[in-house]
Amino acid sequence: MTRVVLFGAPTVIVVSLLFNSGGDAELPTSSPTAKASVTASAPADPFAAADDEERRELNARVAAMPPGLAEPKMREIAWQLLASAEGSTLDWRSQYATIEDTGDGTGYNAGIVGFCSSTHDMLTFVEAFTAEHPDSPLAPFVPALREVDGTDSHEGLDPGFTAAWKKSAEDPAFRAAQDLVRLKQYFEPAVHLAKLDGLGTLGQYIYFDAMVLQGPGSEADSFYGIRKAAAEEADTVAEGGDEPAYLDAFLEAARTVMKSKKNQQDTSRLDTAQRVFLEDGNLTLEPPLTWKMYGETFRIPS
Numbered sequence: 001m002t003r004v005v006l007f008g009a010p011t012v013i014v015v016s017l018l019f020n021s022g023g024d025a026e027l028p029t030s031s032p033t034a035k036a037s038v039t040a041s042a043p044a045d046p047f048a049a050a051d052d053e054e055r056r057e058l059n060a061r062v063a064a065m066p067p068g069l070a071e072p073k074m075r076e077i078a079w080q081l082l083a084s085a086e087g088s089t090l091d092w093r094s095q096y097a098t099i100e101d102t103g104d105g106t107g108y109n110a111g112i113v114g115f116c117s118s119t120h121d122m123l124t125f126v127e128a129f130t131a132e133h134p135d136s137p138l139a140p141f142v143p144a145l146r147e148v149d150g151t152d153s154h155e156g157l158d159p160g161f162t163a164a165w166k167k168s169a170e171d172p173a174f175r176a177a178q179d180l181v182r183l184k185q186y187f188e189p190a191v192h193l194a195k196l197d198g199l200g201t202l203g204q205y206i207y208f209d210a211m212v213l214q215g216p217g218s219e220a221d222s223f224y225g226i227r228k229a230a231a232e233e234a235d236t237v238a239e240g241g242d243e244p245a246y247l248d249a250f251l252e253a254a255r256t257v258m259k260s261k262k263n264q265q266d267t268s269r270l271d272t273a274q275r276v277f278l279e280d281g282n283l284t285l286e287p288p289l290t291w292k293m294y295g296e297t298f299r300i301p302s
Contacts, residue, residue, distance in 0.1 A: 069285070082209060095112045108122070113182050119150075120149055186211050191207070193207060198238035268293050
C-alpha cells in the first residue's frame with residue numbers, strides 16, 4: 001500500500017490554518033505547499049502567482065463550471081476510489097483509525113490520506129490537532145514524533161502510539177480534522193486546477209489522486225512536476241488539446257514517477273483503475289465502475 005509523501009514547512013502552514021480557523025477558512029485554491037515551492041521551471045499554477053483580484057476572477061471561473069468531482073455523489077466516489085488505492089477497501093470511513101508500518105521506509109502510515117511519521121506531515125497534523133485538543137491520547141507522543149521525523153524509527157512511539165491513534169479516531173473532532181486536510185489541502189486544489197485545465201470528472205480525480213500520493217510540490221517527482229512533464233507531451237484541453245491524449249500523458253508521467261520510488265512499485269491505481277476508465281472513454285467517471293486494485297476487483301454500482 002502506498003502512502004502520501006509531503007513537504008515540511010508548507011504543510012505546517014496548511015494544517016495550522018485549517019485548525020486555527022475552526023475549519024471555516026477560505027484557503028487559496030492552490031495549496032500553500034504548491035505556492036511555496038513554485039519555481040521558474042514549474043508549470044504555471046494560475047492561483048500561485050495571482051493577486052487577490054485575479055484569484056477572485058479564477059474562483060469565479062471555477063464556480064461557473066459544472067461541479068464535476070465536487071458534486072456530492074461524485075465526491076463520495078472519489079473517497080471510495082482513493083480508499084481502494086490507499087487501503088484496499090471502499091469503506092473509506094474505516095481508514096481514520098488505520099495505522100501500520102508497511103516497511104516501505106516511511107514509518108507509520110495512518111489515516112484517510114496516509115499521514116507518515118517519517119515525512120513531516122504526520123508530525124504537523126498531530127501537533128496542530130493536539131494544540132487544539134490537549135487532552136488527545138496523541139499529545140504525549142508529540143516529542144517522539146519530532147525525534148523520528150525524517151526517519152522510519154519507532155523510538156518513543158512504541159508501545160502505545162498505534163493504540164493512541166486508534167483511540168483518537170473514535171473522536172469526531174479527530175475524524176473531522178482528517179476530512180478537512182483531505183478536502184482543503186488536496187481535493188479542492190486538484191479539482192479546481194483540473195477544471196482550469198479543461199478536464200472533466202475523471203481528469204479531476206486523476207489530479208486529486210496524484211496530489212495525495214506524491215504531494216503538491218513542484219519537484220519532478222511531485223504533483224506539479226508530473227503536470228509539467230505531461231504538458232511537455234500534450235496540450236491541456238484549455239490549450240486546445242485532446243483530453244484523452246493529455247490524460248494519457250499525465251498517467252504515463254505519474255507512472256514513471258511511481259516506478260522511480262522503491263515504495264511505489266505497484267502501479268495498480270494507474271494501470272488497472274484510472275487507465276481502465278480512460279480507455280473505456282468514461283471521462284465523466286459515471287458509475288457503474290469496475291476496476292482492480294492490487295489484484296482485487298472493486299465495483300461501484302450505478
